[in-house]
Ligand SMILES: Nc1ncnc2c1ncn2[C@@H]1O[C@H](COP(=O)(O)OP(=O)(O)OP(=O)(O)O)[C@@H](O)[C@H]1O
């Protein structure tokens with residue numbers, strides 16, 4: 272898929288389930304682990320049928336939002352959470368690196384830790400985040416909206432010199448999201464936003480980084496789709512955060528509708 276110049280708010284890719292034989296073997300694609308579970312639905316939506324085998328456990332939807340530094344992930348994550356809450360959905364808005372001591376170490380340590388050390392630190396933080404925040408929220412039926420997750424690792428750690436297969440393997444036991452949103456934009460748009468907001472990390476300060484990240488997120492979207500993850504790619508070049516949030520909410524609603532059909 273080549274770079275797009277026009278906003279594209281409705282591109283949903285659904286390639287089903289994880290296949291054996293991918294780099295690093297089988298990862299946890301959540302909907303394959305869903306026997307005896309169904310998702311929490313917003314008020315007014317029909318309840319999902321129970322999966323074969325029965326059971327009455329409600330599980331929330333796990334949505335992640337990734338994309339190049341400065342593209343607008345945090346702004347969009349907040350807008351998505353607000354949009355869902357206003358529809359009556361219980362939402363846990365969270366982010367990676369997480370707000371745990373390990374996550375703070377990673378967030379504040381981008382100048383200190385690089386390559387494999389950073390890849391391990393980010394993966395370790397992800398496992399703590401899953402155990403302490405994400406899985407408990409999902410188990411209560413809360414929809415989790417996470418600012419940065421696996422796609423960011425597959426881009427930043429790889430740009431930092433770690434093999435993608437190694438990053439993938441480090442994340443072998445991490446749950447894959449039900450919906451991985453990748454927000455992208457034209458390089459010049461990202462550079463302009465970064466200039467007016469200011470860079471957050473060494474990645475964002477490196478010359479030519481925005482173009483490299485744009486390309487790497489497109490490749491990562493393809494990689495995740497091939498691994499069975501449902502990916503929604505959105506172009507934020509000319510779209511407001513609210514428009515993007517609405518497109519994400521539409522995709523989430525489609526998942527609920529599809530699940531309850
Ligand atoms: N769709 C948009 N249109 C115009 N400006 C935007 C849009 N989305 C975000 N912005 C602005 O761009 C800047 C970067 O947004 P934000 O901090 O959300 O990016 P980010 O992807 O979370 O960055 P980082 O990777 O550094 O966390 C902010 O000043 C924000 O207000």
Ligand SMILES: [Mg+2]
Pocket residue numbers: 344345346418
């Ligand atoms: Mg951010």
